[in-house]
Amino acid sequence: MHFSIDRKYFYDKLSIVSRAISVFSPLPALSGICIDLKDGSMILTGSDSNISIRTIIVPGELNNLDIEEEGSIIIDSKYLLEIVRKLDCKNIEIEVIDYSLVRISSDNGQFNLNGIRSNEYPDIDFTQPNHHFVLKATDLKSIVSQTAFACSDKDQRPVLTGVNFNSQSNMLYCSGTDSYRLARKTIELNSSQDFNITIPSKSLTEVVRSISDDDTIDIYADFKKAQFVFDKTIIQTRLIDGTFPDVQRIIPTSCVSKMLVDSYEIAGTIDRTNFIRNDKVHLIKLECSTAETHVKTYSSEIGNSDEVLTKCEYEGEDISLTCNGTYMLDAIKALGCEKVLIEFSGFMKPIKVSNPEDASVLMILVPIRSYD
Amino acid sequence: MHFSIDRKYFYDKLSIVSRAISVFSPLPALSGICIDLKDGSMILTGSDSNISIRTIIVPGELNNLDIEEEGSIIIDSKYLLEIVRKLDCKNIEIEVIDYSLVRISSDNGQFNLNGIRSNEYPDIDFTQPNHHFVLKATDLKSIVSQTAFACSDKDQRPVLTGVNFNSQSNMLYCSGTDSYRLARKTIELNSSQDFNITIPSKSLTEVVRSISDDDTIDIYADFKKAQFVFDKTIIQTRLIDGTFPDVQRIIPTSCVSKMLVDSYEIAGTIDRTNFIRNDKVHLIKLECSTAETHVKTYSSEIGNSDEVLTKCEYEGEDISLTCNGTYMLDAIKALGCEKVLIEFSGFMKPIKVSNPEDASVLMILVPIRSYD
Numbered sequence: 001m002h003f004s005i006d007r008k009y010f011y012d013k014l015s016i017v018s019r020a021i022s023v024f025s026p027l028p029a030l031s032g033i034c035i036d037l038k039d040g041s042m043i044l045t046g047s048d049s050n051i052s053i054r055t056i057i058v059p060g061e062l063n064n065l066d067i068e069e070e071g072s073i074i075i076d077s078k079y080l081l082e083i084v085r086k087l088d089c090k091n092i093e094i095e096v097i098d099y100s101l102v103r104i105s106s107d108n109g110q111f112n113l114n115g116i117r118s119n120e121y122p123d124i125d126f127t128q129p130n131h132h133f134v135l136k137a138t139d140l141k142s143i144v145s146q147t148a149f150a151c152s153d154k155d156q157r158p159v160l161t162g163v164n165f166n167s168q169s170n171m172l173y174c175s176g177t178d179s180y181r182l183a184r185k186t187i188e189l190n191s192s193q194d195f196n197i198t199i200p201s202k203s204l205t206e207v208v209r210s211i212s213d214d215d216t217i218d219i220y221a222d223f224k225k226a227q228f229v230f231d232k233t234i235i236q237t238r239l240i241d242g243t244f245p246d247v248q249r250i251i252p253t254s255c256v257s258k259m260l261v262d263s264y265e266i267a268g269t270i271d272r273t274n275f276i277r278n279d280k281v282h283l284i285k286l287e288c289s290t291a292e293t294h295v296k297t298y299s300s301e302i303g304n305s306d307e308v309l310t311k312c313e314y315e316g317e318d319i320s321l322t323c324n325g326t327y328m329l330d331a332i333k334a335l336g337c338e339k340v341l342i343e344f345s346g347f348m349k350p351i352k353v354s355n356p357e358d359a360s361v362l363m364i365l366v367p368i369r370s371y372d
Numbered sequence: 373m374h375f376s377i378d379r380k381y382f383y384d385k386l387s388i389v390s391r392a393i394s395v396f397s398p399l400p401a402l403s404g405i406c407i408d409l410k411d412g413s414m415i416l417t418g419s420d421s422n423i424s425i426r427t428i429i430v431p432g433e434l435n436n437l438d439i440e441e442e443g444s445i446i447i448d449s450k451y452l453l454e455i456v457r458k459l460d461c462k463n464i465e466i467e468v469i470d471y472s473l474v475r476i477s478s479d480n481g482q483f484n485l486n487g488i489r490s491n492e493y494p495d496i497d498f499t500q501p502n503h504h505f506v507l508k509a510t511d512l513k514s515i516v517s518q519t520a521f522a523c524s525d526k527d528q529r530p531v532l533t534g535v536n537f538n539s540q541s542n543m544l545y546c547s548g549t550d551s552y553r554l555a556r557k558t559i560e561l562n563s564s565q566d567f568n569i570t571i572p573s574k575s576l577t578e579v580v581r582s583i584s585d586d587d588t589i590d591i592y593a594d595f596k597k598a599q600f601v602f603d604k605t606i607i608q609t610r611l612i613d614g615t616f617p618d619v620q621r622i623i624p625t626s627c628v629s630k631m632l633v634d635s636y637e638i639a640g641t642i643d644r645t646n647f648i649r650n651d652k653v654h655l656i657k658l659e660c661s662t663a664e665t666h667v668k669t670y671s672s673e674i675g676n677s678d679e680v681l682t683k684c685e686y687e688g689e690d691i692s693l694t695c696n697g698t699y700m701l702d703a704i705k706a707l708g709c710e711k712v713l714i715e716f717s718g719f720m721k722p723i724k725v726s727n728p729e730d731a732s733v734l735m736i737l738v739p740i741r742s743y744d
Contacts, residue, residue, distance in 0.1 A: 079647050079674065086644040101675075109641070109667075109679025111648075269481070272458040275451050295481075302451065303473075307481025 257316025373443030629688020
């Protein structure tokens, strides 16, 4: 194997495939990037066996790829990225010089790294699943930023660590929940689909880190895996087994009262009281009436707080509810709008938080019983 | 106790005194800031018993300080800083409302925090030691940035965890060493002095974080403590007991060869090989001759590297030496100049690294025996 390539271009591609690689891989080969030169192109592969990323570099003006001899090798991703990032030259040359010893040469020097022969790389099946739909990168980014935060980070119920993509006819419902809160984004698809899959939120985060705003993402899925394809790159992830809870039934259909509040003000108010915690949980009490809305906190150890929201329009019956302040703040941030609409469906009943100007996204919080 | 003050100004002063406070303080009172209103001013104190910071706020236009009732209280520094930083108003009001309950009020709300009565605060002796000299803030900053990095971070020989300030007549020699390397900065003083003290490098770092470039720093010292005084603030630190090694005798007085190298090039070369380590130590081998200078690394596990320095003028006998690459890089960075002069005094003898245009600072590295 022997090739030369534009350093900056190569670094960008290595960065993308390295996102799949875990530093704690039990299999030495998986801590490396597999470089495969064949049929006049370069294939880079990185994987942690849950998520796998493959990108193809075809020789062209942008990348200056010049293949002198085909072949393949696995190089430790940490070391390879560090060298390629730090070298101070336009092109670099990489060559397998002896069995698995890799020589990386720049203008004034060279590195010899111990590589791993590519036959030790596990066989990763990149065959394309049959369900296919298309999303704009910006849509996929908002799905992930508006739902993935609500997923569970605990492994007790694995299905809750992923975002559920549920499509009926041409509507796609994306939901993240940890059973105390729900974030849901709805997108209209170009084609009619019928599937229900749950994608690990970690994989989705890696996908959105790799795509540019003007990309169009082809998504292929079956009951075992999903592929995100863009710009000669495939990001493939396993799906999470198990039945995702029916979240539709916890979305309240009516409300007893609602308030329209300035996002900046309520977010600031909640954030300021963040340190007043009970058993590490940040509880806030909303005391709402048409006269005034208070945000209160209380901790016997630390102290208490009481702030009035000044930019708040409230209508409906008086209500007083306690909820998780961190969850409320996450929901307001994920909506990312100037004003948020908070709808109450009754005492100890789910609270709906939404953007009054965008019906495609909604957040649900479950109140917490407090004894004060 | 009851006062109001400009929020931003108060936050800046709280930040300075909070630098002395350790989150792991065994004494609850020491995790707080002591606020003391008396004789028409406010005194803020923070301490971890090794380092203590006190600042005085006198009512004025800049701070809007308005004292309604004198008194004192201790408030947890983490919570106080968080509230004062996050509040969204110009002035804040603080009042002890009941025994040790503190009310912090802004335009739209209030916090009630559990404080600690000030009689639980340890007595900190701020009397002024008798040796006195003056340094410009910029000089003190360069002393610290050019010597503290070389101090030891291990507690086996406590005296090496500090920077030694040794004054003879009107010269001040500041030295940091961990016994494998030495960094020394020399400053000319306005007055003749005679002292030899070792200040914890951690304390010095806190001092330079608190001063502005146009400050003038009054330094008072005796054999037990040192005080840095500026802008109504006193930073007081205990000194480290023990005799600082006589570092003068390891500074080579002659050399067998020397090279003048481009700092950016040699720093880049060393930095790129940072991951090629042996037992976690980054060893570099300098192979110098008038024809070429090589920087080489070798690790049986990871691989090896070989780079030639292109911007390098070498004179004297050929030499080949191994040294700690991290230490060499630290030294070059601390010098902060375009070209560095590296002088060799012989095989396995100390290497001197300096700025050819500034004789006030020098770095010494001890070579390492390598068997390759």
